[in-house]
Amino acid sequence: MFSLHGTGIGGGIVVGRAVVLESRLIDVPRYRIALEQRPAELGRLDRAIDVVRLELANLAEQLPADAPPEAQALLQIHAMMLDDPSLVEQTRLAVESHGQNAEWAFFSQVEHLAAQFEQFEDAYLRERGRDLTQVADRVLKALSGSGRRLPERPKPGDVPLVFIAHDVAPADMLHLKQAGGFALDLGGTASHTAILARSMNVPAVVGLNTGSLLVRDDDWVVLDGDAGVLMVAPDEIVLEEYRHRMLMGLLERKQLERLVHVPTATVDRVAIELHANIELPAEAEQAMESGADGIGLFRTEFMFMNRDDRPGEDEQYEAYAAAVIAMRGRPVTIRTIDIGADKPLRGDDEGHDPAAAANPALGQRAIRYSLAEPDMFLEQLRAIHRAAEHGPVRLLIPMLVHGHEVEQSLRLIAQAREQMSVRTRRAAPEVPVGGMIEVPAAALTAGMFARRLDFLSIGTNDLIQYTLAIDRTDHAVASLYDPFHPAVLQLVSQTIRAAERAGKPVSVCGEMAGDLEATRLLIGMGLRSFSMHPASLLRVKREILRCDAARLRARVSRLLGSDDPVKVQAGLKRLREN
Ligand code: PEP
Ligand code: MG
Secondary structure, eight states: EEEEEEEEEEEEHHHHHHHHOOOOOOSEEEEEEEGGGGHHHHHHHHHHHHHHHHHHHHHHOOOOSSSHHHHHHHHHHHHHHTTTTTHHHHHHHHHHOOOOHHHHHHHHHHHHHHHHHOSSHHHHHHHHHHHHHHHHHHHHHHTTTTOOOOOOOHHHHHHHOEEEEEEOOOOGGGGGTTSSSESSSOOOSSSSHHHHHHHOOOOOEEETTGGGGOTTTEEEEEEETTTTTTEEEHHHHHHHHHHHHHHHHHHHHHHHHHTSOOOOOTOOBBBOOOEEESSSSHHHHHHHTTTTTTTTEEEEEGGGGSSSSSSHHHHHHHHHHHHHHTTTTOOOEOOOOOTTTBBBBOOTTTOOGGGGGGGGGGGGTTTHHHSHHHOOOOOOHHHHHHGGGSEEEEEEEEOOHHHHHHHHHHHHHHHHHHHHHHHHHSSOOOOEEEEEOSSSHHHHHHHHHHHSSSSSEOHHHHHHHHHHHTTTTTTGGGGGGOOHHHHHHHHHHHHHHHHHHTOOOEEOSGGGGGGGHHHHHHHHHHHOOEEEEEHHHHHHHHHHHHHOOOHHHHHHHHTTTTTOOOHHHHHHHHHHHH
16 A cells, blocks of 8 residues: 645545546657658648647537536637647647658657746746647547547445546546546646636546556546545455545535535524535536535636636626626625736736735735726626626625725726626626635724725635734744634634624634634624635535524633743633633
């Protein structure tokens, strides 16, 4: 038995049999083509490319109705790569002038281009290199005449199948929908594959490097999507332990499902709202299934990432409207783009990349970026207001620090509504506007934001990063990233009180909201609205149903009086225990 460690995408535990998918770009034949045979060889190349074009068009047509909308766009990107002169023309040239066979010429060109993508520091540009190799894989298979081996759907009741691969094209991943889970060598948390995996809600681990080479077809495997571990050929004792854990997980899930329709309230009858965080509109379904009161955070920047162009107003409107319609009357909080820092944008018209700054987390990120690009911001604001014609929408502005950012945003919102009314000759819907409190400066002046806006939402992920000076993406300092540092707790509590005083709703939408260790603490601070990944929602609900809000308020206020991290930790432990 051995274990491989990667990045966990979530989804729990699965014990099953490995299905190792063919790795890409292997055994490329290399031989010389005689001068008179070269036109025929070019014809063979063209036919293979046509086959792949047709294959992609068929895949696009057959996409299931519930496929994430990204899948359609990805297939288009793949089809466009087949028209890229740096790929196809250079390959033709190598056949014509150097007499390389089509596979050899094509593979060399792909390797050359892929190596260029590899050089990019920007993770999103590197990711585009993967798109290229996925398309190349299809062309090479078409040239060799071999069919693609797509994962088979497991029959219900079978041992779960865990798909292991170097990489899986997002379109092929849709075939994994009924699979027990998957483990991939490539990808990070923000890769296309990871984004789709999350929306499919199966255990998944990415970034296993060369792990797929070490697993054999039909090996027993344990995949822990939460811990990011793949155990291969485990002993019977380990298998039994994980089968037990998997069963307990399924049992817990079943028990939790009974809570879906139970109103969320503490034992002393304080009502609590539980909302869901989503990155793609398709995830709204999962939010509904978990009984969410609405979407508390729609991270719209994911729609802008990993592409060369910018989504236009209509495309954005369709995505926002899809989420609003899926939520059937429950509110959807749409956050304007939070581009920059660990979420860079590509294909910017000005060639400007905010993430390329020396210190991108402190640079032109989120609302700073939107205000610097008013045309783009207005486009997004119009799309959000158009979506509001389908149901209740709330607009959320990320990373506020200054009062003038609120004023400028409100002015642009008024301008976007005005543009819409001129266009449609009727009044644009009015949408509540809230602000994210994610920076200590904003938390310390939260009253000013609460008075100017309709609601506040605390982004603890960034608030912790900026308060403790810990880069949230840097493994070297990850152990110092402490959500329960007294400074963080004071800022969160202070923000909740400022909103209470202003009579405005306040929510927490960072990871802290879905952390069971923080539930009692936040209720004790007076928080009445949480927003988290839908998978955490029912567990948090179960904890809330056991809380006594009045008792917690008194206990938490004593705990917040201390500035000593050790005492605060001890107090938190007691709070969680009884
Ligand atoms: C946060 O910072 O807590 C937050 C919710 O925003 P994001 O994680 O998208 O930066
Ligand atoms: Mg944030």
